[in-house]
Amino acid sequence: MSYAYLFKYIIIGDTGVGKSCLLLQFTDKRFQPVHDLTIGVEFGARMITIDGKQIKLQIWDTAGQEAFRSITRSYYRGAAGALLVYDITRRETFNHLTTWLEDARQHSNSNMVIMLIGNKSDLDSRREVKKEEGEAFAREHGLVFMETSARTAANVEEAFINTAKEIYEKIQEGVFDINNEANGIKIGQQHSPTNPSLPGAGNQAGSASSGCC
Amino acid sequence: MSNMFSITNIKNRFISVIAPDIPPLPSAHNHQLHRGNISGAASNYQLRMAHQQKKPDKFAYARPRFLQLLTIDELRASADHNVRPIIVPRDTNLLPWGTGYAECVNSGKSEWNEDQAAFARQVLSDPTHTHPDLPYTYFGIFDGHAGYGAALAASHQFHHILHEKLVDCLELLLSRESDNSNQESVFPHPSQFHRRVSKDELIIGALESAFFNMDSLLAQDRDRYRDAGGCTACVALFINGKLFVANAGDSRAVLSQRKISIACVEKKTTSTAIVPATSSEAGADIQEVFAVPFSFDHTPETERHRLLTVARLKPHLMEKQYAAMEYAKRPHMKDLGQRILCRQGTMKGWTYKTLTREDLRMPVVTGEGKRSRLLGTLGVTRGFGDHDLLAINTGTQIKPYLTPQPEVVIRDLSKIVSIPDENNEDGDYGILVMATDGLWDVSENDAVARTVFQTLAKYPTEKHRYTMVAQELVARARGKINDSGHWRLADSKAAATVDDISVIVIPVYQYYKEHVEWEKKYAELQQKRQSVICPSATEAREDEIFLVNGVEKAHVEEEHEDDEEEEVVVEVNRQQAQATIDLEEERHSNIESIKEVVELVDNELTEAISALYAADSTEDDKNSEKDSTVDTPEKTNKSTQQQQQHHRNRNRKDKR
Ligand SMILES: Nc1nc2c(ncn2[C@@H]2O[C@H](COP(=O)(O)OP(=O)(O)OP(=O)(O)O)[C@@H](O)[C@H]2O)c(=O)[nH]1
Ligand SMILES: [Mg+2]
Numbered sequence A: 001m002s003y004a005y006l007f008k009y010i011i012i013g014d015t016g017v018g019k020s021c022l023l024l025q026f027t028d029k030r031f032q033p034v035h036d037l038t039i040g041v042e043f044g045a046r047m048i049t050i051d052g053k054q055i056k057l058q059i060w061d062t063a064g065q066e067a068f069r070s071i072t073r074s075y076y077r078g079a080a081g082a083l084l085v086y087d088i089t090r091r092e093t094f095n096h097l098t099t100w101l102e103d104a105r106q107h108s109n110s111n112m113v114i115m116l117i118g119n120k121s122d123l124d125s126r127r128e129v130k131k132e133e134g135e136a137f138a139r140e141h142g143l144v145f146m147e148t149s150a151r152t153a154a155n156v157e158e159a160f161i162n163t164a165k166e167i168y169e170k171i172q173e174g175v176f177d178i179n180n181e182a183n184g185i186k187i188g189q190q191h192s193p194t195n196p197s198l199p200g201a202g203n204q205a206g207s208a209s210s211g212c213c
Numbered sequence B: 001m002s003n004m005f006s007i008t009n010i011k012n013r014f015i016s017v018i019a020p021d022i023p024p025l026p027s028a029h030n031h032q033l034h035r036g037n038i039s040g041a042a043s044n045y046q047l048r049m050a051h052q053q054k055k056p057d058k059f060a061y062a063r064p065r066f067l068q069l070l071t072i073d074e075l076r077a078s079a080d081h082n083v084r085p086i087i088v089p090r091d092t093n094l095l096p097w098g099t100g101y102a103e104c105v106n107s108g109k110s111e112w113n114e115d116q117a118a119f120a121r122q123v124l125s126d127p128t129h130t131h132p133d134l135p136y137t138y139f140g141i142f143d144g145h146a147g148y149g150a151a152l153a154a155s156h157q158f159h160h161i162l163h164e165k166l167v168d169c170l171e172l173l174l175s176r177e178s179d180n181s182n183q184e185s186v187f188p189h190p191s192q193f194h195r196r197v198s199k200d201e202l203i204i205g206a207l208e209s210a211f212f213n214m215d216s217l218l219a220q221d222r223d224r225y226r227d228a229g230g231c232t233a234c235v236a237l238f239i240n241g242k243l244f245v246a247n248a249g250d251s252r253a254v255l256s257q258r259k260i261s262i263a264c265v266e267k268k269t270t271s272t273a274i275v276p277a278t279s280s281e282a283g284a285d286i287q288e289v290f291a292v293p294f295s296f297d298h299t300p301e302t303e304r305h306r307l308l309t310v311a312r313l314k315p316h317l318m319e320k321q322y323a324a325m326e327y328a329k330r331p332h333m334k335d336l337g338q339r340i341l342c343r344q345g346t347m348k349g350w351t352y353k354t355l356t357r358e359d360l361r362m363p364v365v366t367g368e369g370k371r372s373r374l375l376g377t378l379g380v381t382r383g384f385g386d387h388d389l390l391a392i393n394t395g396t397q398i399k400p401y402l403t404p405q406p407e408v409v410i411r412d413l414s415k416i417v418s419i420p421d422e423n424n425e426d427g428d429y430g431i432l433v434m435a436t437d438g439l440w441d442v443s444e445n446d447a448v449a450r451t452v453f454q455t456l457a458k459y460p461t462e463k464h465r466y467t468m469v470a471q472e473l474v475a476r477a478r479g480k481i482n483d484s485g486h487w488r489l490a491d492s493k494a495a496a497t498v499d500d501i502s503v504i505v506i507p508v509y510q511y512y513k514e515h516v517e518w519e520k521k522y523a524e525l526q527q528k529r530q531s532v533i534c535p536s537a538t539e540a541r542e543d544e545i546f547l548v549n550g551v552e553k554a555h556v557e558e559e560h561e562d563d564e565e566e567e568v569v570v571e572v573n574r575q576q577a578q579a580t581i582d583l584e585e586e587r588h589s590n591i592e593s594i595k596e597v598v599e600l601v602d603n604e605l606t607e608a609i610s611a612l613y614a615a616d617s618t619e620d621d622k623n624s625e626k627d628s629t630v631d632t633p634e635k636t637n638k639s640t641q642q643q644q645q646h647h648r649n650r651n652r653k654d655k656r
Helices: A019-028 A066-076 A091-095 A097-107 A131-141 A156-172 B002-011 B042-054 B072-078 B149-168 B170-174 B199-221 B304-313 B425-429 B445-458 B465-478 B508-546 B550-560 B563-585 B591-601 B603-614 B616-626 B635-655
Strands: A005-012 A041-050 A053-062 A081-087 A113-119 A144-147 A185-187 B100-104 B115-124 B134-145 B233-239 B242-248 B252-262 B285-293 B325-327 B339-344 B351-354 B407-412 B431-435 B501-507
Touching (some): A005 A019, A005 A156, A019 A041, A019 A113, A041 A066, A041 A156, A053 B072, A066 B465, A081 A091, A081 A097, A113 A131, B100 B115, B100 B465, B115 B149, B115 B501, B134 B149, B134 B431, B134 B501, B149 B170, B149 B199, B149 B233, B170 B199, B199 B407, B242 B431, B252 B425, B425 B445, B425 B508, B501 B508
Parallel strands (some): A005 A053, A005 A081, A081 A113, A113 A144
Antiparallel strands (some): A005 A185, B115 B134, B134 B233, B233 B242, B242 B407, B252 B285, B325 B339, B339 B351, B431 B501
16 A cells, blocks of 8 residues: 555553553554563554545554663664653653653654653553653653553554654654655655565465474 | 665675675666676577566565564564664464574665575374374574575475475384484395485485475476575474484574583682682582584685586586686786796695686686685575576576585484583583574674573573574674664674574474473373283284285274374374475475486485385384384374464464
8 A cells, every 4th residue: 555654653661561552452453451572573554644645654562671672772763753651550660761761862863753651541540650740741851642541542543643743744844854764754655666566475374284484 | 765775775685695896786677687797698688587577476575474574564664774673573482492583684785684484393103103203393594695585485395395305214214113222223224235324314315305305496486486596594403302404505503502510619729819618609600601513604615625626527617717726816917927826626725827818717716704706706605596696797607516415413412411400401402593694794603602691591581581592693793773874793893794684592402301201201102002902912913914014004003093093193194184285385396396306316315215115024024023012193292283383373363
């Protein structure tokens, strides 16, 4: 499917805050109740429409565990947007935001749009971080803020789409150099001379006999 | 604009394996120019190229299945040349024994990652159920060049071919004759045949002939499919409590090992200081980490002798364009008539000769180390494919110099002593690191071994600890990109690898543990059977002796077996049938013609095997006298396999 722009996103934040769940909810509209620890990085993609234009979001869901931190740093490069996620039921995930933000600012391009997300808003009874605290942190650091629930899908669409809107506006304002792919923005394929047409790679999933890869 | 980047990529796609030192190709669109441009035949040549372009891919480009990068979007993200993400299996249970894997794409020399990896778990089962089943596990790593086709085909097809080869000598491999002895198993031989053949040799032969078959398959496929380029192949086969590594090309398998010895503190006295013997800390274990190569790189430099022998024996291959010579310094026109230091043919040392016009031809082998080139073009001299590869500038055929012949290294795991108290199984049995040259170009074997054990120490209990090792190895070799867009190693400012990197990290002990458990379970089953069958033992023996011949024997056996076992048997057959169907489904893998080619290539081997088959009756008679019981197919093993299959299917659904 053709698109006008491709935006690259990265999702960051402590382990267990719900990064992978947010992605799954956004791309597949479902929820995964067990914590399937992310190892390394996983990818998701979805098409959205902004201002009548087809925009493809390519989303990098990173591993939150400390062990992956140094590798994750190398992924900020070339991201147009970042979702920085904490868990409203675990204060320490909120406390770590400063470190995450430092990392992000240091290793990303300066125009990267950062959306702060307080996730698990459905667990209001176990809330440890007030909504106002999230808002204050966002204001202080110039971030967009939103509380979401990957379980009920509340605000999940909005979080991803609003980030895209911000990026889109920046493009309109001429802030982004859209010709530099390192900024995480790609203009849709007008022509692709080099690609030897790549048929869907998912079609070889069948074949179940041998324990082959 | 954004496409400018990828055009440059294609131009540079051969830098690592094929001639890095040639100027950029003149036309961005004709990226097949590496085949050489024979001026006279240009139009003809272009026609052929145009024809080539129209042919379809045999396999759609994909990453190894266990990575579950199932959508084109995921594939594209994983091939981000600016960021080079390190990809690991999102479900580490898909690989056996906690085996780790990580990969990362090149920095732009080719649009896609041209490395591939594969694994397969299979069971060799005796259709007559005389012998216990023999499970095996295979891993393969393939580094493609001049396209992704060959490596992709190998990752899809090699294990099927290998399975066929193992099935070919099934009876000999399963024979229990040596099961109870530690001795190297050898088969009795009829007097007219003058060689004894061991099981090991049969497995080596299966590997070797599978390598040749894979190469022929790629040759045949050229009629129907887009030129696949070529690839290296490094394969590990775990079977019968042993590890076999077969390698062709410059990918590499290295066993990382660690020895633990208790420090002798008292002896550590020097003239000035006396180390207190009571210090409990000083008495701590001393660990020695070291690397044992399990393969040998095949490059123009390491294979100089073989390549020059080919050139000397078949001078026409050089087409009067090359010289079976090597010069200490590149000779020029102006040097004609002067003395020049050289070595001729397969000489090891150097000598002077007077330079003639003939000497101005390009040497068959040029350059040193990683930059050594065959016919000024190719940097790797064994592997699959490259059937149409022509030398740069001269258009000379390169394939006759190449061979798929692997070198095979064996490790008998039953011979390894590991003291349980030391908790050093990973060190004693070793961690097998298989990787493409993306890793080895910038990492010494010993440094890799150290990283292996350092990383394992950091993650002592994690189920995905071997994946962490693989990830760490890739991360170090890939390095970091600096502000001017160059990839640099973290600890030094040296250039990091810009090539594709793929790493498999196999905890060998975990295989051996599985193998020992399997043997134990098998022995238990065997005993149970014996006690059940005991009353009718005589009868059974009669049957055995009477019906040595396959089909009939199986028939009689099933009468003896209870329902449950029959089910297992059916399941085995179904699995085998499925495997066969799969093989046939691999588009147009023409097995008949593979066999022809292999018969030509491995004439000797085939002879040996058929001679052994001829001796079958003698051997079977002997066996049946000895084994009065009917062997049961191992159940546990199969159900593990099914479980894994099931798990994988479920996971695929769940995940995406
Ligand atoms: N109730 C509730 N649970 C959630 C929500 N989002 C995630 N979870 C749960 O939180 C746990 C962790 O979610 P993940 O998405 O796997 O966490 P992650 O941030 O990707 O963690 P890492 O991959 O280790 O970095 C899972 O058990 C989820 O079911 C939410 O919005 N509400
Ligand atoms: Mg996650």
